[in-house]
Amino acid sequence: MSNSRPLSVLLPPPKHAINASAQHKSGLKELVGLLSEAGNPRETLYSVESFQENSVTLESFLPLRHKYPDLKIPQISQSDIQNTYERTKAVFDKILSQKLQPQGTGAVGTANKGSAKTIEYKLPDQNSEVRKLKIVDQQVDPLQPKLFKTKKVVAPSTDEPFAPVLHKSDDITPQSTKEERDKWNIPSAISSWKNPNGYTINLDRRIASDGRYSKESLGPHEISEGHMKLSEALDAAERKAREEVSLRADAKRMLAEQDVREKEEKLRMIALKAREDRKKNTEPYSGPRALDSATRQRQEDQRERLNKIRRELQRSKMSTAERLRALATGEGREVSEKVILGAAAASDTADIQYDSRLFTKAAKARGQSGGDQVYDNPLFVQEGINTMYRPNFSAAVDIQARDAADTLESKVQFELASGKRGREGPVEFSAAENTEKSEEGESSVKRHRGG
Amino acid sequence: MSIDRIHGPEHAREVYLKHLWEKRFKNLAQVSPDLQKKIEDRKNVLERYEEFRSASSAPSEPSTGALVHYEKPLPDTAQTASLVRKVYREDDSFNLLMERQSRQLALEPSWHAPWKLMRVINGHNGWVRCVCVDPVDNEWFATGSNDTTIKVWDLASGKLKLTLAGHVMTVRSIAISQRHPLMFSASEDKLVKCWDLEKNTVVRDYHGHFSGVHTVDVHPTLDLIASAGRDAVVRLWDIRTRVPVMTLAGHKGPINQVKCFPVDPQIMSGSADSTVRLWDIRAGKAMKILTHHSKSVRAIAGNPSESSVATASTSDIRSWRLQDGQLLTNFRSEDTGIINCLSVNPDGVLFAGGDDGHLSFYDYKTGHKFQDLPTIKVPGSLESERGILSASFDQTGLRLITGESDKSIKVWKQIPGATQETHPNLPWNPRLESQRF
Numbered sequence: 001m002s003n004s005r006p007l008s009v010l011l012p013p014p015k016h017a018i019n020a021s022a023q024h025k026s027g028l029k030e031l032v033g034l035l036s037e038a039g040n041p042r043e044t045l046y047s048v049e050s051f052q053e054n055s056v057t058l059e060s061f062l063p064l065r066h067k068y069p070d071l072k073i074p075q076i077s078q079s080d081i082q083n084t085y086e087r088t089k090a091v092f093d094k095i096l097s098q099k100l101q102p103q104g105t106g107a108v109g110t111a112n113k114g115s116a117k118t119i120e121y122k123l124p125d126q127n128s129e130v131r132k133l134k135i136v137d138q139q140v141d142p143l144q145p146k147l148f149k150t151k152k153v154v155a156p157s158t159d160e161p162f163a164p165v166l167h168k169s170d171d172i173t174p175q176s177t178k179e180e181r182d183k184w185n186i187p188s189a190i191s192s193w194k195n196p197n198g199y200t201i202n203l204d205r206r207i208a209s210d211g212r213y214s215k216e217s218l219g220p221h222e223i224s225e226g227h228m229k230l231s232e233a234l235d236a237a238e239r240k241a242r243e244e245v246s247l248r249a250d251a252k253r254m255l256a257e258q259d260v261r262e263k264e265e266k267l268r269m270i271a272l273k274a275r276e277d278r279k280k281n282t283e284p285y286s287g288p289r290a291l292d293s294a295t296r297q298r299q300e301d302q303r304e305r306l307n308k309i310r311r312e313l314q315r316s317k318m319s320t321a322e323r324l325r326a327l328a329t330g331e332g333r334e335v336s337e338k339v340i341l342g343a344a345a346a347s348d349t350a351d352i353q354y355d356s357r358l359f360t361k362a363a364k365a366r367g368q369s370g371g372d373q374v375y376d377n378p379l380f381v382q383e384g385i386n387t388m389y390r391p392n393f394s395a396a397v398d399i400q401a402r403d404a405a406d407t408l409e410s411k412v413q414f415e416l417a418s419g420k421r422g423r424e425g426p427v428e429f430s431a432a433e434n435t436e437k438s439e440e441g442e443s444s445v446k447r448h449r450g451g
Numbered sequence: 452m453s454i455d456r457i458h459g460p461e462h463a464r465e466v467y468l469k470h471l472w473e474k475r476f477k478n479l480a481q482v483s484p485d486l487q488k489k490i491e492d493r494k495n496v497l498e499r500y501e502e503f504r505s506a507s508s509a510p511s512e513p514s515t516g517a518l519v520h521y522e523k524p525l526p527d528t529a530q531t532a533s534l535v536r537k538v539y540r541e542d543d544s545f546n547l548l549m550e551r552q553s554r555q556l557a558l559e560p561s562w563h564a565p566w567k568l569m570r571v572i573n574g575h576n577g578w579v580r581c582v583c584v585d586p587v588d589n590e591w592f593a594t595g596s597n598d599t600t601i602k603v604w605d606l607a608s609g610k611l612k613l614t615l616a617g618h619v620m621t622v623r624s625i626a627i628s629q630r631h632p633l634m635f636s637a638s639e640d641k642l643v644k645c646w647d648l649e650k651n652t653v654v655r656d657y658h659g660h661f662s663g664v665h666t667v668d669v670h671p672t673l674d675l676i677a678s679a680g681r682d683a684v685v686r687l688w689d690i691r692t693r694v695p696v697m698t699l700a701g702h703k704g705p706i707n708q709v710k711c712f713p714v715d716p717q718i719m720s721g722s723a724d725s726t727v728r729l730w731d732i733r734a735g736k737a738m739k740i741l742t743h744h745s746k747s748v749r750a751i752a753g754n755p756s757e758s759s760v761a762t763a764s765t766s767d768i769r770s771w772r773l774q775d776g777q778l779l780t781n782f783r784s785e786d787t788g789i790i791n792c793l794s795v796n797p798d799g800v801l802f803a804g805g806d807d808g809h810l811s812f813y814d815y816k817t818g819h820k821f822q823d824l825p826t827i828k829v830p831g832s833l834e835s836e837r838g839i840l841s842a843s844f845d846q847t848g849l850r851l852i853t854g855e856s857d858k859s860i861k862v863w864k865q866i867p868g869a870t871q872e873t874h875p876n877l878p879w880n881p882r883l884e885s886q887r888f
Contacts, residue, residue, distance in 0.1 A: 058546055061743075064772065065780045065816065067545055069558055073757040073772055073779075081713040085672040088717065091733045092673065092689075092696055099694045160701060163726070163740035 579854025595622030796848030804839025
């Protein structure tokens with residue numbers, strides 16, 4: 001029996017067999033449609049009914065009541081309602097029973113309880129008695145939970161009836177007309193008279209290129225001759241003014257130069273004269289040898305005066321300290337260098353002004369890289385610098401007081417250890433016999449300090 | 452034909468089909484009538500016209516040799532009509548725009564009495580987002596508002612009967628069951644609440660929506676409610692056990708309204724992705740998608756006197772046959788603007804409440820807008836507070852209750868004693884553009 005069947009029955013069905021046949025069918029339909037469009041209506045005899053069952057026809061747009069104005073649509077009959085009710089109720093009862101069944105409880109095994117099956121059989125070789133075999137379902141605890149709790153989530157089916165869109169789509173997005181678009185057009189903010197390189201187009205050229213102003217109707221937009229003249233005149237006046245200003249500046253500069261030159265000349269003359277005078281003075285008098293005492297006296301006076309003038313001149317060139325020193329020596333007083341320097345020092349400024357940029361730079365140098373630098377300069381530079389390196393007097397006083405107390409205490413201890421009272425006045429040196437004791441005391445002090 | 456001239460399987464199939472044709476049909480003397488009919492059906496208009504031309508001009512005189520041909524005068528209208536009828540068959544002639552237009556003009560929409568304001572009810576502190584009339588006794592109606600409360604009013608007197616507080620955000624939709632003493636309310640706080648109308652308390656909450664719930668409806672025969680909202684899925688809940696029995700996914704935008712029907716499609720949902728889906732809830736997927744609307748579908752209303760449904764998006768109301776989703780009518784609503792709510796009464800009047808505060812009334816069969824009136828403003832309300840947010844006819848169809856954005860509820864009725872002579876409807880002049888695609 002099994003040998004008579006073809007071998008292919010045992011094979012699994014070919015993959016995509018259903019799809020392949022469906023494709024074939026649809027291809028045929030398309031072909032039929034194609035042929036009918038080609039113009040030979042007789043070739044469309046095949047499957048005329050099945051063709052175009054899904055495509056959009058004019059019929060689907062034409063209302064039935066327009067075609068058949070007296071179309072009667074009867075109310076739904078009670079039998080239909082009842083029929084639908086029963087069929088639907090069965091479906092929903094089933095769904096509901098599934099949904100209401102608590103998750104995890106198994107199927108109750110009582111359904112096949114009574115259906116025990118008996119098989120009678122006889123072994124072929126022996127002539128023995130007929131054997132009976134009773135097949136009974138295994139008892140299942142009806143309350144036993146399901147062995148497999150996995151619940152398969154089934155995605156909802158996506159196969160839908162083909163629904164061609166039967167309304168106009170252009171009324172959803174109405175096309176705008178050109179006027180509307182022009183109305184909404186926002187011109188770009190880029191000047192058409194200037195390019196990014198900074199070249200500009202002349203006014204008259206702009207006017208010429210603008211379509212709104214034709215040659216006939218230039219009217220008020222025309223640039224009149226007067227405007228041109230005015231702008232030219234303004235240009236000329238500006239140029240003239242600039243020339244005058246530069247001329248005046250030149251003249252002033254030349255005057256100043258002349259002044260300076262004259263002064264220099266004068267100074268040169270003075271210097272020359274002075275040099276000649278000096279030469280005249282230094283060279284031996286070759287005049288009358290015999291000089292009377294009065295003349296000699298006069299010459300002496302003159303020399304003295306000259307020396308005095310020279311000294312004055314020198315003194316005027318001296319610094320304040322040197323002048324003071326000179327004054328002191330001139331007056332024959334003994335003035336200490338310190339006093340002179342103190343007197344010569346410039347008056348103290350109460351608040352020293354620092355260039356804050358110095359500190360900023362320092363702060364910047366201290367800071368990390370540019371990314372961490374939030375502020376470009378520190379907030380409390382000026383205030384900080386005034387108090388930063390000044391000693392805090394109250395703190396200093398505290399420290400001093402503590403030190404003093406310490407030392408006093410240690411001194412007392414030391415004195416207690418050395419058996420000596422406090423001393424008054426300068427240190428008295430004594431004989432060498434006390435040396436050991438004092439050393440002892442010192443070591444005790446050291447011990448105390450260490451402990 | 453040699454093998455090397457066959458390019459690919461497509462070409463091969465074409466060759467095969469031609470071969471088949473040669474073998475089977477070429478030498479047939481007469482084609483069987485059903486085949487002939489199919490062939491005729493497949494012919495397009497131009498081919499038919501060519502045939503007509505050749506058939507009519509076959510016995511014409513041979514050429515006279517004249518330089519200028521004398522053109523025959525065009526046949527008169529009767530002949531033209533016969534030609535049209537011959538070239539265009541019955542169905543095809545309906546495909547012609549002018550033919551459709553002339554047929555439209557020939558229609559005579561039935562006259563309906565115009566509507567007028569009857570009563571203004573104030574009481575809510577926010578927009579009145581939903582109205583639902585008691586389906587059993589037609590004695591009361593419930594409204595849900597932006598002030599998070601649900602109020603129950605007496606239909607006859609307009610007196611407040613009850614205020615139900617429980618939601619923490621806007622109540623977007625109310626549904627009252629015909630078979631249970633239960634009322635369901637959907638809110639933007641992601642909850643659907645079930646109210647017991649005998650104890651006037653919340654008895655159940657339906658948790659599970661990921662975002663605000665916009666709409667809820669009770670299934671007319673099954674113990675199910677359908678709710679949908681901003682998370683673009685329709686959820687079906689078992690009323691008693693509060694189990695979300697089914698989730699219908701597929702919409703690509705927030706869902707504005709969901710409706711339940713006793714037969715397939717049992718659920719219909721309109722979404723902001725401008726589609727309406729008809730759901731097959733036994734299979735759990737959409738059985739048809741209506742893509743005719745081009746804007747968000749905000750409202751769906753079933754017709755109580757026939758099995759059809761009306762849907763509305765901005766300036767576009769259409770009605771559909773329920774069983775197969777076939778387009779029935781394009782309503783004359785090209786200039787209505789945004790439509791927030793729809794309601795149909797048993798007399799064949801469709802009401803559409805506009806977001807700009809206009810009430811428009813349509814003849815359901817023909818789609819004729821027979822009345823268009825602006826809402827009456829409540830004194831002290833702002834100009835911007837004109838908008839019909841929700842509307843419902845009562846069970847008799849004689850009263851229309853609208854919930855508006857000026858926080859008021861308005862009750863409208865037909866003008867008593869109105870006749871076609873005293874109160875003529877708006878004229879019926881269907882425009883060509885109303886045959887929109």
